[in-house]
Amino acid sequence: MSNDSIRITVVGVGRMGFSHARLLHRLGFLDSIVEPDNATAERVSLKFKVPSFSTIEELASERKPNGVIVAVPTNIHSKVALEVVSHLPSLKGLLIEKPVASSVEQALELKSKIHGKNIKTIVGHVExxxxxxxxxxxxxxxxxxxxxxxxxxxxxxxxxxxxxxxxxxxxxxxxxxxxxxxxxxxxxxxxxxxxxxxxxxxxxxxxxxxxxxxxxxxxxxxxxxxxxxxxxxxxxxxxxxxxxxxxxxxxxxxxxxxxxxxxxxxxxxxxxxxxxxxxxxxxxEPLLSELWNLVDCIRGDGEPLVTIDDGINALxxxxxxxxxxxxxxxxxxxx
CATH class of the missing domain: 3.30.360.10 (Dihydrodipicolinate Reductase; domain 2)
Structure with missing residues (x-):
C-alpha cells in the first residue's frame, strides 16, 4: 500500500487530538476529523484543509478512512472506539488514546468486538x-x-x-x-x-x-x-x-x-x-513514532507496539x- 492510500481520521481534536492531526497533516495522511464542538471543528478543519463531521455516522456516510485515532475524553474512549469499529468496514488500523477504556471490563468487551475484524489496534501509551x-x-x-x-x-x-x-x-x-x-x-x-x-x-x-x-x-x-x-x-x-x-x-x-x-x-x-x-x-519523537506504527499497521506490514492486552494490563x-x-x-x- 502506498502512502497516497493512507487515509486517517482523528476523532476528537482537543488537546491531544490536535497534536495527532497536526502531525498527520504534516505527513500527508490526515483525511478528516470528527468533532462535536462546532467552533473547534471549524477552526481545525480550516487550519488543515480537511472535512469535518460531528458524528461517526456522518463520517461513515461520506468517507472511507482506513485508519482512525480516538482522542476523545477519557471516560468515552471505549464507547467511541466501539462506534468506529461498527460503522467503518474500511478500517485497517485503530489508535485509541490512553487509557484504552475506563475499566478492565470495558476493555475486554472492546477486545472481543475487535477480534476477528482484522483491525490492528494500538493503545496510546506513547512513552x-x-x-x-x-x-x-x-x-x-x-x-x-x-x-x-x-x-x-x-x-x-x-x-x-x-x-x-x-x-x-x-x-x-x-x-x-x-x-x-x-x-x-x-x-x-x-x-x-x-x-x-x-x-x-x-x-x-x-x-x-x-x-x-x-x-x-x-x-x-x-x-x-x-x-x-x-x-x-x-x-x-x-x-x-x-x-x-x-x-x-x-x-x-x-x-x-x-x-x-x-x-x-x-x-x-x-x-x-x-x-x-x-x-x-x-x-x-515518541508521538511521531507512534503514528508511523499506525501507518505500518494500516499497510499490513507492521504490528502494534502497544496492544489492547498491554492496555488491559495497565488498567x-x-x-x-x-x-x-x-x-x-x-x-x-x-x-
Missing part, C-alpha cells in the same frame, strides 16, 4: 515509543546491570484543575505509561501492590505506589503527581552490578557501577557498554491502585 525505553530494555537484556532489584518511576508535572473532569485521575491519566513500561522491564506474574494518594476536587491527583513480586525479588515504586511545579519523567533502575538512570525528557541515560560506588573497583576498570558515569543520548494496575487507596490494604493481582 513506550520513546527510544529511551528500547535502550533500557536492550541494556537489561544484556545483563549489564545484573538482576534488577529496585525501580523508581517519577512522572510529575502540573495540570489545570479545569481539565480534571475530562482526563480522569492521575493513575489512568499518566500512571498507565509507567505501568506499561514496568511490565516490559520486569517479570510478570503474581504481584502485590500498595498505594496512598492525595486528592484534588475528589480526584486522585498525586500518588505513591509500591509494587513487589510475591517472593520479594524486586520492588517498583511509582511517584506520580499533577501538582509539581515543573516537569519530571525519570526511571532509575538499581541492579546487582550497576544502576541505570534514564531521563525520558532529555533522552539521556547514565550507567553507574555499583562496585565503583562502593569503592570496590577502580573507575578505569569498567566499560559496560559505556564508561561509568558517562551519559549517552538517544534521539526520537489492572490502575484498578488495583484505586482499590488499595479505598481499602488501605495490600492488593494481590496477576498480570
Amino acid at each position: 513506550v515509543f520513546n527510544p529511551v525505553i528500547s535502550s533500557i530494555i536492550e541494556i537489561l537484556d544484556k545483563g549489564v546491570i545484573g538482576e534488577p532489584r529496585s525501580v523508581l518511576f517519577q512522572r510529575r508535572g502540573a495540570v489545570a484543575e479545569a481539565r480534571l473532569d475530562s482526563i480522569g485521575d492521575v493513575y489512568e491519566d499518566i500512571g498507565v505509561h509507567d505501568f506499561d513500561v514496568a511490565m516490559r522491564l520486569l517479570p510478570r506474574g503474581k504481584l502485590k501492590l500498595f498505594s496512598s494518594a492525595l486528592t484534588l476536587n475528589n480526584v486522585g491527583n498525586s500518588s505513591i505506589i509500591v509494587l513487589t513480586s510475591q517472593e520479594g525479588e524486586f520492588i517498583v515504586t511509582f511517584l506520580m503527581s499533577r501538582e509539581f511545579a515543573g516537569k519530571l519523567r525519570t526511571i532509575d533502575i538499581e541492579g546487582t552490578k550497576a544502576t541505570l538512570c534514564a531521563n525520558l525528557l532529555t533522552q539521556i541515560l547514565e550507567l553507574r557501577s555499583l562496585e565503583i560506588a562502593r569503592g570496590d573497583k577502580e573507575v578505569s576498570a569498567i566499560r559496560i557498554p559505556f564508561s561509568n558515569g558517562e551519559q549517552i543520548k538517544v534521539y526520537g 489492572k494496575l490502575v484498578e488495583a491502585t484505586r482499590k488499595s487507596i479505598e481499602t488501605g490494604k495490600v492488593i494481590e493481582l496477576d498480570v
Whole structure:
C-alpha cells in the first residue's frame, strides 16, 4: 500500500487530538476529523484543509478512512472506539488514546468486538515509543546491570484543575505509561501492590505506589503527581552490578557501577557498554513514532507496539491502585 492510500481520521481534536492531526497533516495522511464542538471543528478543519463531521455516522456516510485515532475524553474512549469499529468496514488500523477504556471490563468487551475484524489496534501509551525505553530494555537484556532489584518511576508535572473532569485521575491519566513500561522491564506474574494518594476536587491527583513480586525479588515504586511545579519523567533502575538512570525528557541515560560506588573497583576498570558515569543520548519523537506504527499497521506490514492486552494490563494496575487507596490494604493481582 502506498502512502497516497493512507487515509486517517482523528476523532476528537482537543488537546491531544490536535497534536495527532497536526502531525498527520504534516505527513500527508490526515483525511478528516470528527468533532462535536462546532467552533473547534471549524477552526481545525480550516487550519488543515480537511472535512469535518460531528458524528461517526456522518463520517461513515461520506468517507472511507482506513485508519482512525480516538482522542476523545477519557471516560468515552471505549464507547467511541466501539462506534468506529461498527460503522467503518474500511478500517485497517485503530489508535485509541490512553487509557484504552475506563475499566478492565470495558476493555475486554472492546477486545472481543475487535477480534476477528482484522483491525490492528494500538493503545496510546506513547512513552513506550520513546527510544529511551528500547535502550533500557536492550541494556537489561544484556545483563549489564545484573538482576534488577529496585525501580523508581517519577512522572510529575502540573495540570489545570479545569481539565480534571475530562482526563480522569492521575493513575489512568499518566500512571498507565509507567505501568506499561514496568511490565516490559520486569517479570510478570503474581504481584502485590500498595498505594496512598492525595486528592484534588475528589480526584486522585498525586500518588505513591509500591509494587513487589510475591517472593520479594524486586520492588517498583511509582511517584506520580499533577501538582509539581515543573516537569519530571525519570526511571532509575538499581541492579546487582550497576544502576541505570534514564531521563525520558532529555533522552539521556547514565550507567553507574555499583562496585565503583562502593569503592570496590577502580573507575578505569569498567566499560559496560559505556564508561561509568558517562551519559549517552538517544534521539526520537515518541508521538511521531507512534503514528508511523499506525501507518505500518494500516499497510499490513507492521504490528502494534502497544496492544489492547498491554492496555488491559495497565488498567489492572490502575484498578488495583484505586482499590488499595479505598481499602488501605495490600492488593494481590496477576498480570
